[in-house]
Structures are given as C-alpha cells and as structure tokens.
Amino acid sequence: MIRGVGRGVGLLAWVVALAPMAALLPAALLDRGPGGEIRPTAFPLALTALDPYVWECVANSLELAAAVTVVSGLLGVWFATGVVRTRFWGRRVLVGLGAGLVAVPPAFAALGSRWVMGQGGATDRGPNLSSWVGWGIWFWVEAGLAIPLVALAAASALAKVEPAWEDAARLAGTGRGRAWRSLIWPTIRPEVARALGLVFTLTLVEPGAPIVLGLRRTLGFQIVEAALDRNQLGRAAVLAIGATMFAGLVRTILRRWGGAATPETSSPPEARIENASLVRNIALVAALGTAVVAAWLPILGLIALALRPDSGSPRPAVDAFTALVADPLLLRTLIHSTVVGLLVLAIVLVLARALASFSTTRFAGLVGLADWPQAFPPLAFGIGALAMPSVLGMGADGLATIVGSRSLIVVALQSIVDALDPDRTPWVLFVIAVATVCSPITARSAVERLRGLRPVLVDAAVCLGATPRKARRTLTGRWLGVSTATAVLTFVLAATNLTPALVLCPTADVRTVGPAVLVLGEEPGGSLARAAALASVAIAANLVALGLKCGSRNRG
DSSP: OHHHHHHHHHHHHHHHHHHHHHTHHHHHHEEEOTTSOEEEOOHHHHHHHTOHHHHHHHHHHHHHHHHHHHHHHHHHHHHHHHHHHEEOTTHHHHHHHHHGGGGSOHHHHHHHHHHHTTSOOOOOSSSSHHHHHHHHHHHHHHHHHHHHHHHHHHHHHHTTSOHHHHHHHHHTTOOHHHHIIIIIHHHHHHHHHHHHHHHHHHHHTOOHHHHHHTOOSSHHHHHHHHHTSGGGHHHHHHHHHHHHHHHHHHHHHHHHHHOSOOOOOSSOOOOOOEEOOHHHHHHHHHHHHHHHHHHHHHHHHHHHHHHSOTTOOSSHHHHHHHHHHHSHHHHHHHHHHHHHHHHHHHHHHHHHHHHHHHTTSTTGGGGGGGGSGGGSOHHHHHHHHHHHHHHHHHHHHHHHHHHOTTSHHHHHHHHHHHHHOTTTOHHHHHHHHHHHHHHHHHHHHHHHHHHTOOHHHHHHHHHTTOOHHHHHHHHTTGGGTSOHHHHHHHHHHHHTOOTTHHHHOOSTTTOOHHHHHHHHHHSSTTHHHHHHHHHHHHHHHHHHHHHHHHHHHHHO
C-alpha cells in the first residue's frame, strides 16, 4: 500500500515536471479580452508567422545548427574511431582534455573569445567583417561542445563491437574500409544519430552565445527577448513551439536514419587497441591536438580576462576572484545557485526513484519518461514554465463560470496560480523547469542501478545480517538511489544552469550563476573580469563533477 502511494506520488511529480510543455499551446492560442474574458486568438501566431525578420532568424539558426551537426558528426566519429582503437602518443591527456569540453557552456566560451579576438565582440549590423566574425565564433564554441559529445557517444557504441567480427571479415577477403562500413558503422550509427539529434536541438535554440556575441538575428535571442517582455509571452510561446517542431522533425529524421539501438550484451567484448604506426601517430596527435587547443582557447581566454580586469589594480587576479565572496551581490548569486542546486537535486531524486520503482513492474514502459525532457529545447521549458500561471489562471476563470468561483477545484487552481506567480515566488517555476531539464541523467542512472541489481548480492547481504530493504538501498546508492557522483553532477549542473535560468530569474534578487555571467559581461568597468571569474569557477565545478562521474563509472 505504502509503495503504491509512493509510486503514485512519483508519477504525479513527473506530470508536474512535464506540465510546462503542455502550457505552451494554450499560451500561444488564448488570451484575455478587455473585460478579462478568455478568448481564442491567432494574433501572436499570425504576427510571428508573417514577420520576415522572424523567418530570417529561423533560417540563420537552422543553417548554423545544421553546420554544427554535420561537422560534429564527421569529426566526432573520426576522433572516436582513432581514440578507441589506436594507441598513440599523449592519448590519455588528449582524450581527457577533449572529454572535458562537454562541461563548458557555449555562452562562457563565447565570453572568453572576447580576449581571443582582442576584447572585441561581434555585432549583427549588416554583412560586415564583425558580423561574420560573430557567426564564426558561435560556430567555433558550439562545435567545441558538439564534437566531444558525438565522440563520446560513438566511443561508447564502439565498445560493443566484437573484434572477432573484423577478423572474420578480413579472413573472408574484405578490406579494412569495407569492413568498417558494413560491420562497425551500422553498430555505432544509432548512438551517433541520437547524439546528433541532441546537438541540433541544443544549437538551434542556444540563447547564451548569441547574446554574448550580439547576434540578434537568431532564434534563441528572439525567444529570450520576447520572454523578458510580459506583453510578448504569446510571441515567445509561438517561437518556442516552432523551435520544438523543427528540432523534433530533425531528431525524427536522424533516429530513422540511425535505426534501432544495438542491444546490450551480457559481457561486453574486450576492446582491441592497436599500436599506431609513426605516420598515423603523427597524424592523430596533430589532428586531435589542434582540435583540443582550438576548443580550449576560449576557456584560456576566459581565465585571461579574469586575471586582467579593467580596473587597473596592482593585483587584478585577487580583485577578480575575491570579488566573488567580497561583493555582496556576487556572494548572493553564489548562495542562490547553491540553494537552487540543492532543491533541484531533491526533486530530481524523487523523479529518478519513481521511474526506478516502475522499471521492475508491468508499468516498465513509464521509464521512457526519462527521455522526454531531451526531446524539447531547454529554453522551451523555460517559456512553458513562464506561461503556466497565466494558463492555469485562465483555466480557473473558465471553470468558475461553469461550477462557480467557490468550487473546491477552482479554489485549488487559484492557490496553485498564486504559488507559481513569478512576482511572488520566483523560485518555484525556476526549480521545476531546471529539475525537468536535469532529470534524464539521474533518472537513467537510478533505473540502470536497480536493473543491474543481482539477487545473489542481496541474498549475501541478508546472510551477513542486513535486512533486504537495507541491502537494496546500499547496493543501489544508499538513500540517494543513485551514485554520489551522479548526485554531485546533477547538483552542479543545476547550480550553473543558464537555460532556462535566463528567462526565469532575470533580476538580481533571484539571479543564479548562469544569467549573472551574461549580465556582468555587458556592464562597464571591471564587470567583464568578474563575469569571467564567475564563469571560470562554474566551469571548474562542472569539470570536477564530470571527473567524479567518469571516475565512478570506470570503477563500476
């Protein structure tokens, strides 16, 4: 009975977590008339669809997202094949530096590119040199995240390839290239396709880098600009729905092209690593080293900005980093981020444990809910969360005309609307949206740990004096239900979140690290150095959390 109630509460938590996406459509098609009455409207949709400037922004974002997806697919697969199957000079160092790039938000890398480009930011004022530089920098920082992401997915899939397959193909007279195309590529293609879909979705609606670079003619910039104006929430909802549809279409195409995922084997094959020849050694080190240096250059520029503020202080490094705790506003930002991280972690653990509990029942299909948040751009979750109070308020007023304003359901809806009002309780919507965005990693980890729990281990623990409940908790991550490294990674990602934090906590009273970096980067004086220092600390925290996660996975 108690377990059933817990599962019901967990399922309800998932309904609440995914509710922001359901609020987008009513926010785009409903509004209030002059007398407060609820009415359908096509004005935001028509105004957006008939605006040629909007279509120019959509085309620009689609073109760059497509370019990043194609380049990351080609280079990511090539790098993964060389790294997994070849032993060459500096392999561990280069792989570690490359994998660490997934912890760097593109907006922070774009901020560091200001130092690389001589403190000059690009503008978007016509086809001049600076505008092309801005678009080039955006492609640069997005590719720096996308290529390692695809490479990690391809490397994980390559581990499933049995070396005996290639031996059999070569004995049959098949060449190396044909063996790769006919045996290896079909095995890794499903995982690569899913990674490419994620890359396209994240790049299409990326708001941070365009804001830093001043690229107004982008979809992410337009959505954020409309969302920060309460009178344009309908326009923001229409743009978010359009972005979600474009991203969903491309992901569907890529999934069909990739095919079904390769099933897991009971015992993974032992990887075969060949020593590279001298020529291949030089080629791999040169190619991978050049890519790693180019991708890390903006991060080095970010650190250089933090160490060289504009204040003219004799000890600039101390000024920039000590301001994070000496400045009351920045200290409050760090505290806000810590609180948000803890709240999000608590919610995500509830969501993860709920799905894990369903994974061993006849309702195991509900585990697929963990993949839903990745099907939508994170910025769309922010717009949906921002629209929830308005949509629920219209729903409460509509019900009041039918069942009366004193009805229990109307009173309950009004109470929920008051609790979600961003002017009264700005934290609630933000925590819900960020928890939903961060939930897939933790939910998958909880489900995998529970499914991998072998009964023989529980029986052994019971024989040694433990209760069955205590044995299962210990073997699946104690009371967390996930590994400590996964919990730390979730906490850090939530604390340093940029999207949807950018639209849900724009004011200094509730601002967290991500939006604070962008706001400080636009202020005059020594604020750019403080923004760089804050971004450097956030990247360092991401790297530490990612390192802990990778270390725990290798030990497991």
